[in-house]
Amino acid sequence: MATLPPQRPHDASDDAEPRQRRSRRKEARPGELLDAALALFVEKGFAATRVEEVAARAGVSKGTLFIYFPSKEELFKAVVRESISGKYTEFGQELETYTGTSAELVRYCMHEWWREIGMSAASGITKLVMSEAGMFPEIAAFYQQEVIGPGHDLLGKVLQRGIASGEFRPMPIEYAVYSLIAPMIFLLMWKHSMAPCCPPSQQLDPVSFIDTQVSLLLGGMLAPTPTR
Structure with a gap:
C-alpha cells in the first residue's frame, strides 16, 4: 500500500494568508x-x-x-467624484502656485485637463450627461454642482488673474469662461461619437486642436500692447 508523504507541521500563517487575501x-x-x-x-x-x-x-x-x-x-x-470632481482640489492648488504668465496658464490648464480627464475613461461622462439629462434631471443637477460649477470657478480665476495683471483685456468673465470650455466639450463629444467612425485622414489630433484653440482665444483675450 502506498504511503502518504509526511505532512509538515501546521503553521498559523497558513490560515493568515487566505484571510489576508x-x-x-x-x-x-x-x-x-x-x-x-x-x-x-x-x-x-x-x-x-x-x-x-x-x-x-x-x-x-x-x-x-x-x-x-x-x-x-x-x-x-x-464615479464622477472619483474620476472627475475629485481632481479639482489638486487643480486648484496648482493654479494658486503657478508662476508663469496667465497666457501660459490657460494653455497649461487646457492641456492638463485633457491629460487628466480627456484621455481617461471618464471622458465619456460628459456625453452621457448631455444625452440623458432630460430623462434624469437629478443626475444633470448633480453634474452641474460637482463638475461644471467648480470647473467654471477655476477657469474664472485664471481669467481674473490675467485681467488683474494687465495681461488680459477686461471681459465678462462669467461668459468668457465658456469660450475655454466649449472647445473641450466639442473634443469630448467628437471622441465618443464621430471619432470611432472616421477614417484616419479625418481624425483630430487633440494636442494640435487644443493648441490651435488656445492661440485663437488668446488672440482675443490679450490686452493690446501700449504704443509710444
Whole structure:
C-alpha cells in the first residue's frame, strides 16, 4: 500500500494568508466597482446600465454592491467624484502656485485637463450627461454642482488673474469662461461619437486642436500692447 508523504507541521500563517487575501479583496471592492461602473456607464449610458452588470464585471454579488452604493444614482455620483470632481482640489492648488504668465496658464490648464480627464475613461461622462439629462434631471443637477460649477470657478480665476495683471483685456468673465470650455466639450463629444467612425485622414489630433484653440482665444483675450 502506498504511503502518504509526511505532512509538515501546521503553521498559523497558513490560515493568515487566505484571510489576508480575503481582506485585501474586500478593501479593493469599492474601487473595482467604480472602475466597472465607469466602463459600463460610458459604454451603455446611465439608463441602460444595470447594477447587476456592474457587480458581475467587478466580480462581486449585487448585494455586495449595495453595501457600498445604495442605488445606481449613488454609484454614478461616486464615479464622477472619483474620476472627475475629485481632481479639482489638486487643480486648484496648482493654479494658486503657478508662476508663469496667465497666457501660459490657460494653455497649461487646457492641456492638463485633457491629460487628466480627456484621455481617461471618464471622458465619456460628459456625453452621457448631455444625452440623458432630460430623462434624469437629478443626475444633470448633480453634474452641474460637482463638475461644471467648480470647473467654471477655476477657469474664472485664471481669467481674473490675467485681467488683474494687465495681461488680459477686461471681459465678462462669467461668459468668457465658456469660450475655454466649449472647445473641450466639442473634443469630448467628437471622441465618443464621430471619432470611432472616421477614417484616419479625418481624425483630430487633440494636442494640435487644443493648441490651435488656445492661440485663437488668446488672440482675443490679450490686452493690446501700449504704443509710444
